[in-house]
Amino acid sequence: MYEFDWSSIPGALPILAKGMAVTLQLTVTAMVVGIVCGTLLAVARLSGKPWVSWPAAAYVNAFRAIPLVMVILWFYLIVPALLQQLLHVQASTDIRMASALVAFSLFESTYYAEIIRAGIQSVPKGQLAAAQALGMPYTQLMRWVVLPQALRNMTPLLLTQAIILFQDTSLVYVIGLADFFGAAYKIGDRDGRLVELLLFAGMIYFVICYVVSWLVKNLQRRSVA
Amino acid sequence: MGYAWNWGILLSTTPSGESTYLGWLLAGLEWTLLLSLAAWLIALILGTLFGILRTVPNRWLQGVANAYVEIFRNLPLLVQLFIWYFVLPELLPQSWGNAIKQSDPLLQQFFAAWLCLGCFTGARVCEQVRAGIESLPTGQRSAALALGLTLPQTYHHVLLPIAFRIIVPPLTSEFLNIFKNSAVASTIGLIELSRQSQQLVDYTAQPYEAFIAVTLLYALINVVVLLGMRWIERRTHVPGFVGGR
Numbered sequence: 001m002y003e004f005d006w007s008s009i010p011g012a013l014p015i016l017a018k019g020m021a022v023t024l025q026l027t028v029t030a031m032v033v034g035i036v037c038g039t040l041l042a043v044a045r046l047s048g049k050p051w052v053s054w055p056a057a058a059y060v061n062a063f064r065a066i067p068l069v070m071v072i073l074w075f076y077l078i079v080p081a082l083l084q085q086l087l088h089v090q091a092s093t094d095i096r097m098a099s100a101l102v103a104f105s106l107f108e109s110t111y112y113a114e115i116i117r118a119g120i121q122s123v124p125k126g127q128l129a130a131a132q133a134l135g136m137p138y139t140q141l142m143r144w145v146v147l148p149q150a151l152r153n154m155t156p157l158l159l160t161q162a163i164i165l166f167q168d169t170s171l172v173y174v175i176g177l178a179d180f181f182g183a184a185y186k187i188g189d190r191d192g193r194l195v196e197l198l199l200f201a202g203m204i205y206f207v208i209c210y211v212v213s214w215l216v217k218n219l220q221r222r223s224v225a
Numbered sequence: 226m227g228y229a230w231n232w233g234i235l236l237s238t239t240p241s242g243e244s245t246y247l248g249w250l251l252a253g254l255e256w257t258l259l260l261s262l263a264a265w266l267i268a269l270i271l272g273t274l275f276g277i278l279r280t281v282p283n284r285w286l287q288g289v290a291n292a293y294v295e296i297f298r299n300l301p302l303l304v305q306l307f308i309w310y311f312v313l314p315e316l317l318p319q320s321w322g323n324a325i326k327q328s329d330p331l332l333q334q335f336f337a338a339w340l341c342l343g344c345f346t347g348a349r350v351c352e353q354v355r356a357g358i359e360s361l362p363t364g365q366r367s368a369a370l371a372l373g374l375t376l377p378q379t380y381h382h383v384l385l386p387i388a389f390r391i392i393v394p395p396l397t398s399e400f401l402n403i404f405k406n407s408a409v410a411s412t413i414g415l416i417e418l419s420r421q422s423q424q425l426v427d428y429t430a431q432p433y434e435a436f437i438a439v440t441l442l443y444a445l446i447n448v449v450v451l452l453g454m455r456w457i458e459r460r461t462h463v464p465g466f467v468g469g470r
Contacts, residue, residue, distance in 0.1 A: 001317045051235045065447040066440055068410035071421050077426065078436050085228065167301035173412060181303060195312045209299035 008191040009200055012183075016201075019183030022097070026169045026179065030104035032163050037105070038112025041140055045117055056113075063110040075103035076175040088200040095147055096177045108165055115161060119154030120146055163209050163216075170205075180204070234274055234431045235438060246425055246435075253421030260338055260417060261404045267343025268403065270352025277380060279307060281353040290351065297348035300410050305345055310337035310413045330414070338410035346403050353395045357388035390461040397454040404446050 044056035064070065076099045123146050131141040170181035178186060181201055188197030235247040239315075244252075278290035297305070310333070314322040327335060361384060369379040411420035417437055425435035 001319070015452075021415040055314065062444075065404040065444045067419060067443060069408040069411060070422070070440060070443060073423065073441075074418070074436060078432055079424075123342070147261065158309070170303040170420070173303060181301065195315050196439060198307050198312050203299050205301055205304055206299045210295060213299065 002195065003074055004196060005193060006196050006200075008187065008193045009196065010188045012197070015178075015183050015187060016180060017177055019180040020204075022178065023166070023180040026100060026104055027162065027166045028171065029101050030169075031107035034108030034112040034165075035116075037109035037156065038116050039147070041113035042116040042120060045108055045113065046120060047138075060110045060113050061105060063107055064114075068171055070169055071107045072103045072174055074101065075099045075106075081193060088217040096172075096175050098175055100172045100175065102155065104165070104169065107160075107222050113155045115154055116150065119157070122153050122172060123149050152223070155223070156216050159211070159216045159219070163212055164192035164210075167205065167209065229368065229434070230434065231431055233435055234429050234434055237354055237359065240428065246429060250418070250438060250442065253416060253418040253439075254417060256335075257404065257407050257419075257446070260335065260415070261407045263339050264342035264346060264407070265400060265403050267340070268346035268350050268399070271344060271347030272354055275347070276354025276358065277349040277385075278360045279351065281376065294351055296347045298343055298352075301405060302341070302345055303412060306338065306341045306413060309341045310334070313337075334413050334415040337413060338407070342403060342406060342410075345406070346399060349399050349402075350396065353392045353399065354388065354394075357392035358384055360391060361387060381383040387463060388465045393454070393461050394456050397451070397458065400454060401447060401450055402456050404450065405443070406444075407426060418424065423442055 041056045041060060044052050045060065047053050047056075070074055076096065079102075080095050082101060127145055127149065128141065131145040136145070170180050171184050173185065176182070182198045184201035185194070188194035191197075235250070236245050238245055239249060250437050275290040275293050279285045279294075281287065290334075300308075316322075316324045317325070364380060365383055365387075369383040370376070372381065402445070407417060408419040409419055412418075422439035423440075426432045429435065
């Protein structure tokens with residue numbers, strides 16, 4: 001049988017905490033940017049003007065058709081080199097964090113856009129008609145009538161997406177960024193205790209995700225009641 | 226801009242000489258398809274089984290199914306993959322572990338990724354199956370039981386035939402996801418499609434062509450699956466039931 005040796009974990013905690021900070025920074029940034037851009041995309045997609053709705057739909061569908069791993073690699077290997085050529089700037093030292101932030105923000109905004117679009121469509125048509133009858137222009141109608149109700153309806157889904165996002169940030173492993181998972185893997189590899197470090201990292205992810213989804217479930221129950 | 230486009234690179238032969246770079250991409254595509262379809266099979270079997278267990282009137286069975294869903298939904302896919310690949314062989318009895326470690330690395334990678342994706346997606350399918358069964362009016366179950374059908378018969382003849390047809394639309398998105406999630410297998414070294422794009426960059430120094438080609442292949446998979454599932458959705462649509470999310 002395998003003999004567990006957990007002794008390398010206590011000393012690794014500061015590095016793991018630093019990794020968790022990277023994970024959380026990625027999650028929160030992508031969530032905030034994602035919800036803001038997602039709202040704009042959703043409103044654009046629902047607009048009646050084809051030259052507004054088409055580009056938004058194309059953007060959303062393009063990002064949703066390819067794997068997140070590919071998006072991360074695009075924004076790490078391809079886009080920075082392209083920008084350097086176009087803008088004639090020098091290659092900077094470490095772009096991993098910046099490229100991951102951009103990749104996750106752009107990627108997540110398409111997933112948030114779909115959630116928000118469904119939320120907007122869940123607002124009864126009568127609300128829209130009433131606002132129009134009051135003479136509100138489209139932007140005011142969205143801002144004051146539709147979005148506040150839609151956002152309340154979709155809060156649980158937005159939070160569930162945040163949990164998925166939190167889990168997906170571990171994929172920055174492919175560009176060698178030391179997030180929580182990357183840090184755990186590196187230490188496990190260094191000390192020859194990969195089994196313990198991976199199980200430990202899994203446990204932490206599990207506890208966080210389980211607790212947050214339990215909270216979301218309770219929130220959902222309260223908002224339904 | 227000073228980039229020298231060269232799409233012809235895809236048709237030139239690789240250093241090993243037995244294939245073209247396009248051949249590499251297609252070999253990667255094959256692994257992606259094989260992995261995803263094989264994992265989808267596991268996901269459907271596990272998802273159906275546990276989805277039924279979550280709705281049967283027995284606390285223990287429900288508990289087992291709940292535990293399955295919670296474990297596989299609350300761990301990142303990458304962590305699950307590394308646990309299947311690095312941790313499991315260590316925790317098995319030593320002779321088994323050694324047998325695994327001595328086998329062909331490609332087989333090790335494929336089996337780890339296969340089981341991982343299958344169980345991961347199975348937990349999501351399970352939730353859809355449960356939602357499908359729960360969306361049926363309770364009268365259906367009661368009526369079947371009142372007619373003297375046993376519980377397995379009730380599921381087989383009454384509940385599942387409708388539930389499965391209701392959940393086709395949400396299953397479509399899970400099916401699309403499994404192809405995208407299969408790219409994670411590149412992290413343990415399986416040379417599937419996304420891994421081939423990196424390999425092409427290393428070998429050809431033509432990064433744009435490699436990345437655009439691979440991205441288009443993923444988009445192609447997406448479109449084909451979407452069209453296929455649309456067709457199935459039309460064929461299985463149940464009039465009167467909303468194919469809900």
